[in-house]
Amino acid sequence: MTTTLPTDSSARLPGLIRRLTGDEKHAPSAHSTTDVLQVLYDRVLRVTPDTADDPQRDRFLLSKGHGPAAYYAVLAAHGFIPDAWLDDLAGPASRLGHHPDRLLVPGVEIGSGSLGHGLGLAVGTALGLRAQGLLNPRVYVLLGDAELDEGSNHEAIAYAGATGLDSLTAIVVDNSSASHGWAGGIASRFTVNGWTADTVDGRNHEALYAALTGHRPRHPHLVVARTESKG
Amino acid sequence: MTDMRTAFIDTANALLDENPRTALVLADISVAQFASASHRHPDRVLNVGIREQLMIGVAGGLALTGLRPIAHSYATFLVDRAYEQIKLDLDHQGVGAVLVSIGASYDGSAEGRTHQSPGDVALFDSLGDGWTVRVPGHPDEVAPLLRNAATSDDPIYLRLSEQRNAEAYPDATGLRVIRRGLTNAPLVVAVGPMLDPTVAATEGMDVTVAYTHTPRPLDTPGLRALANTDVVLVEPYLAGTSSALVSRALADVPHRLLALGVGQTDLRRYGDPADHARWHGLDADGLRRSISGFLGSVGG
Structure with a gap:
C-alpha cells in the first residue's frame, strides 16, 4: 500500500482551525491535541485518503471526542475532507459535529464523545487485525487525562497489558483536567499492567515523534503528552 | 437432553472451526466450555475477564475489522451492565454483533435480583429498530438461529432460557399458528418458552394460539392477519414489552390488548423458577385466570 510521506501541515493548520472556530485570537496551541495530531498525521500514521478503507492501514481512534477542531483541521490538511466542511461546524447540514461520527466523516475510525469508549474499541480493533493475520497495521487511540476517570478504560488497560497487545499505542493528552488528579502519575496506571510508557512534552514534535514510534515488542505502548493546564 | 446453553456452546464451537470470520468474546462465563476452541483458535476465542464493558467494546472493534463477533454472558451483565457500550460501541459505530445471553428473567431465581434481567428486550427496543431479538422456546431452535446470525452482519440478540417447551418450531420467525380457534376467535401470542404454559392455560377456550421465537x-x-378484536400477549420478559408494537400494528382497527409477562417489581424472593412463574402469574393457572378474566368467560 501507499504509505504517508512525511508532510508538514503547520502552515495550513492555523487557518483551518480558525475556519472551524471563528476564533482569531487563539493560536492552534489553544487546542491540547493539535501537536499530537499533527505529528501523527504528518509523520507516523500510514493512512491517506486513498487508503482510508484499506485493511492494511494504521488506525487512529479519537476516544476523547470533545473539542475535535484540531482533528477536523488535520483531516482537512491531509485531504480526508474538503476545507469547506470546516465553515459550518455543527450546522444543520454539516457532517462535522461537536463530536465526530465515523459514518459522516471520511477518515474517522470511530464515532466518539461519551468518554471511555475508544480504548475498548481500540483493543478490539487490534485483536481483530491480529486474528486476520494483518500484522503490519498499528492502532493508535487518543484519550484525555480526565477521560481516564471512566472505569471502562481500566478494564481495557488491564486486559491489553496482561495479554501483551503490542500493536496498540494509547496516547493520553494530559492537561491536568482530571478533577481529582492522578496521584503517582498517569503512566504508572499502565506500566503496572505491563505497558511500556513514555512521558513527553506534548508541544515538542521531536519528543512526540520519538515516543509515538517508541513501542517495544510484546507490550502495548503508552505516550503521555503533557500540555499546559487547562486553567 | 440438551439444554439451550449447551446447544449454543456446541454450535459456537462448530462455527469457530468452520468460519474464520467468527470470533467469540467472553467475560469469564462459559470459558471452560470453550477451552479446547481457544487452543485451536487463540486469536478468535477471547476471554477478557470479568469486564463486560470491555467485552462489548472488543466486540465492536472486532466488527470494525470485518469479523463477526459473538459476545456471551448472563443477560444482566451482557445487556443491562453494558447498555451504553451496546448503544455506542456497536450501534453508533454502524456495526453489529451476536449477543447471546443466559439467565433469562427469573432463571436465576435462587441467585436473586442481581442475576435477573427481565427488562433486557425492552432495552433493545430503546435502541431503535435495528436489533433482531430471538427468544427460542426449545433447545433445537438455538442452532439454526445462531447459524443464521453468524452469517449476517446485523445486530442480533439471542436470549437463551432454562424454561422450554416440549416441541421445537425452528421456522417460527413469524407468527405460527399452534391452535386455531373459530371465526373471530381471540388471538393469543406466546413468545419463546411461554408457549407450553399458554397452551395449557387456554385448553378448552375458543382462542387462536400463535407462537414466535422472534419478537423483533x-x-x-x-398479527394483522390473525387478530380480531381481542389480543393477548404472553411474553417471558417484562410485561407490556411488545404492547406498543401491537398497538401500532392494529392502530386502525378496534381492538383490546392484554399484555402478560414478568412484573416490574423486584419481588425480593428466591425459590425456583416455577415459584417465580406463579408469582408473576405466568404459570398455566395464573395465565388462565388473567386470560379468562380479560375475555369475560371462564371457557371450558
Missing part, C-alpha cells in the same frame, strides 16, 4: 422484528403482517 415482530411479525406485524401475521
Whole structure:
C-alpha cells in the first residue's frame, strides 16, 4: 500500500482551525491535541485518503471526542475532507459535529464523545487485525487525562497489558483536567499492567515523534503528552 | 437432553472451526466450555475477564475489522451492565454483533435480583429498530438461529432460557399458528418458552394460539392477519414489552390488548423458577385466570 510521506501541515493548520472556530485570537496551541495530531498525521500514521478503507492501514481512534477542531483541521490538511466542511461546524447540514461520527466523516475510525469508549474499541480493533493475520497495521487511540476517570478504560488497560497487545499505542493528552488528579502519575496506571510508557512534552514534535514510534515488542505502548493546564 | 446453553456452546464451537470470520468474546462465563476452541483458535476465542464493558467494546472493534463477533454472558451483565457500550460501541459505530445471553428473567431465581434481567428486550427496543431479538422456546431452535446470525452482519440478540417447551418450531420467525380457534376467535401470542404454559392455560377456550421465537422484528403482517378484536400477549420478559408494537400494528382497527409477562417489581424472593412463574402469574393457572378474566368467560 501507499504509505504517508512525511508532510508538514503547520502552515495550513492555523487557518483551518480558525475556519472551524471563528476564533482569531487563539493560536492552534489553544487546542491540547493539535501537536499530537499533527505529528501523527504528518509523520507516523500510514493512512491517506486513498487508503482510508484499506485493511492494511494504521488506525487512529479519537476516544476523547470533545473539542475535535484540531482533528477536523488535520483531516482537512491531509485531504480526508474538503476545507469547506470546516465553515459550518455543527450546522444543520454539516457532517462535522461537536463530536465526530465515523459514518459522516471520511477518515474517522470511530464515532466518539461519551468518554471511555475508544480504548475498548481500540483493543478490539487490534485483536481483530491480529486474528486476520494483518500484522503490519498499528492502532493508535487518543484519550484525555480526565477521560481516564471512566472505569471502562481500566478494564481495557488491564486486559491489553496482561495479554501483551503490542500493536496498540494509547496516547493520553494530559492537561491536568482530571478533577481529582492522578496521584503517582498517569503512566504508572499502565506500566503496572505491563505497558511500556513514555512521558513527553506534548508541544515538542521531536519528543512526540520519538515516543509515538517508541513501542517495544510484546507490550502495548503508552505516550503521555503533557500540555499546559487547562486553567 | 440438551439444554439451550449447551446447544449454543456446541454450535459456537462448530462455527469457530468452520468460519474464520467468527470470533467469540467472553467475560469469564462459559470459558471452560470453550477451552479446547481457544487452543485451536487463540486469536478468535477471547476471554477478557470479568469486564463486560470491555467485552462489548472488543466486540465492536472486532466488527470494525470485518469479523463477526459473538459476545456471551448472563443477560444482566451482557445487556443491562453494558447498555451504553451496546448503544455506542456497536450501534453508533454502524456495526453489529451476536449477543447471546443466559439467565433469562427469573432463571436465576435462587441467585436473586442481581442475576435477573427481565427488562433486557425492552432495552433493545430503546435502541431503535435495528436489533433482531430471538427468544427460542426449545433447545433445537438455538442452532439454526445462531447459524443464521453468524452469517449476517446485523445486530442480533439471542436470549437463551432454562424454561422450554416440549416441541421445537425452528421456522417460527413469524407468527405460527399452534391452535386455531373459530371465526373471530381471540388471538393469543406466546413468545419463546411461554408457549407450553399458554397452551395449557387456554385448553378448552375458543382462542387462536400463535407462537414466535422472534419478537423483533415482530411479525406485524401475521398479527394483522390473525387478530380480531381481542389480543393477548404472553411474553417471558417484562410485561407490556411488545404492547406498543401491537398497538401500532392494529392502530386502525378496534381492538383490546392484554399484555402478560414478568412484573416490574423486584419481588425480593428466591425459590425456583416455577415459584417465580406463579408469582408473576405466568404459570398455566395464573395465565388462565388473567386470560379468562380479560375475555369475560371462564371457557371450558
